[in-house]
Amino acid sequence: MLTTEFTRRFDIEHPIIQPGMGSICGARLAAAVSNAGALGTIGSIGRTPDALAAEIRACQHATDRPFAVNVATFDWAPFAAGIVDAAIDAGAEILTLSFGDFLPALERCKSAGRKTIVQVQDMAGAEAALAAGADAVIAQGNEAGGHTGPRGTLSFAAQVLRIAGDTPVLLAGGIADGRGLAAALAMGAGGASIGTRFKATPEFGPDAFSEVVEAQKAAIVASDGANTLFDDVFDTAIALVWPEGISGRALRNDFSAEWQGRLAELRERVAAGPPGAFGAGIDASPRTSLNWAGESAGLVDRVMPAAEIVAEVVREAEVLLRRAAGLVT
Numbered sequence: 001m002l003t004t005e006f007t008r009r010f011d012i013e014h015p016i017i018q019p020g021m022g023s024i025c026g027a028r029l030a031a032a033v034s035n036a037g038a039l040g041t042i043g044s045i046g047r048t049p050d051a052l053a054a055e056i057r058a059c060q061h062a063t064d065r066p067f068a069v070n071v072a073t074f075d076w077a078p079f080a081a082g083i084v085d086a087a088i089d090a091g092a093e094i095l096t097l098s099f100g101d102f103l104p105a106l107e108r109c110k111s112a113g114r115k116t117i118v119q120v121q122d123m124a125g126a127e128a129a130l131a132a133g134a135d136a137v138i139a140q141g142n143e144a145g146g147h148t149g150p151r152g153t154l155s156f157a158a159q160v161l162r163i164a165g166d167t168p169v170l171l172a173g174g175i176a177d178g179r180g181l182a183a184a185l186a187m188g189a190g191g192a193s194i195g196t197r198f199k200a201t202p203e204f205g206p207d208a209f210s211e212v213v214e215a216q217k218a219a220i221v222a223s224d225g226a227n228t229l230f231d232d233v234f235d236t237a238i239a240l241v242w243p244e245g246i247s248g249r250a251l252r253n254d255f256s257a258e259w260q261g262r263l264a265e266l267r268e269r270v271a272a273g274p275p276g277a278f279g280a281g282i283d284a285s286p287r288t289s290l291n292w293a294g295e296s297a298g299l300v301d302r303v304m305p306a307a308e309i310v311a312e313v314v315r316e317a318e319v320l321l322r323r324a325a326g327l328v329t
């Protein structure tokens with residue numbers, strides 16, 4: 001067993017959180033991870049408040065272990081500000097907040113008595129989250145899949161650990177196996193957030209079979225970790241404006257090869273069509289779809305059930321940490 005301040009505070013067995021990953025996965029993955037003893041999370045970007053509430057209810061039926069709900073705290077949709085209330089009203093016990101100004105949402109969660117984890121990408125964010133009483137902080141590095149900031153995981157997390165005191169710090173970005181988890185725990189973290197590897201699970205994806213999503217998982221398995229791109233080209237395709245300093249990391253493909261470096265032209269093309277049409281068009285094909293994934297794709301060897309990933313990562317980390325303890329003479 002790997003027991004940390006994070007596992008104690010959140011009443012879970014294993015020091016791993018599976019982050020919310022948009023709306024393409026939900027209760028099925030979150031419940032599988034939570035039932036395996038780690039902390040699963042339902043994502044909210046792309047869901048309406050009602051759809052989020054339904055997903056939370058589905059997860060409550062699928063597990064009696066703790067799970068979290070992720071809220072992206074910037075105005076990504078006209079109803080974005082109502083998502084926190086929807087999650088709280090639906091009975092979410094744990095919220096994770098990320099991106100933009102998380103302070104109003106953090107205050108709302110704390111006043112409702114919910115445990116709240118804040119994912120940060122810079123020191124100002126870490127200081128603000130700690131000062132406002134976050135129950136844990138995720139230091140997210142640039143290696144991460146999906147959206148993130150410019151800092152590398154290791155040195156950024158070490159800086160956050162220096163100021164965090166008793167508040168658990170989790171590392172996100174580049175961690176997919178026991179080596180990464182052991183490194184995080186050895187440096188004093190409370191655990192790790194693992195996204196890209198949990199994308200390569202049978203539980204990730206919509207309920208109906210999706211050839212495109214399965215092809216995305218296969219591309220992650222095939223990746224050696226070197227073919228990701230951190231760039232605004234992906235968000236430009238879907239006309240989503242993220243907070244300053246945040247950009248997206250996804251696997252390179254035919255879409256990025258055609259449009260990287262031509263953002264102004266892409267913006268014009270997207271604006272020329274009906275809202276959402278360009279993004280829907282590229283997402284319809286495995287050769288061009290936005291395959292959000294991080295450098296840890298190089299550590300993903302096959303699609304495997306979420307519960308097996310949790311067990312394997314913990315087992316590997318335990319071996320390495322026992323060995324590491326022997327280094328001290």
Ligand SMILES: Cc1cc2nc3c(=O)[nH]c(=O)nc-3n(C[C@H](O)[C@H](O)[C@H](O)COP(=O)(O)O)c2cc1C
Nearest residue numbers: 019021022098144145146172173174194195196294
């Ligand atoms: C497919 C995918 C979707 C993501 N969507 C979200 C999201 O909706 N909200 C969020 O806070 N983070 C999101 N992230 C980032 C994760 O929170 C996390 O920081 C990251 O996955 C950790 O790095 P890793 O991908 O190397 O494991 C996403 C990551 C991936 C891979």
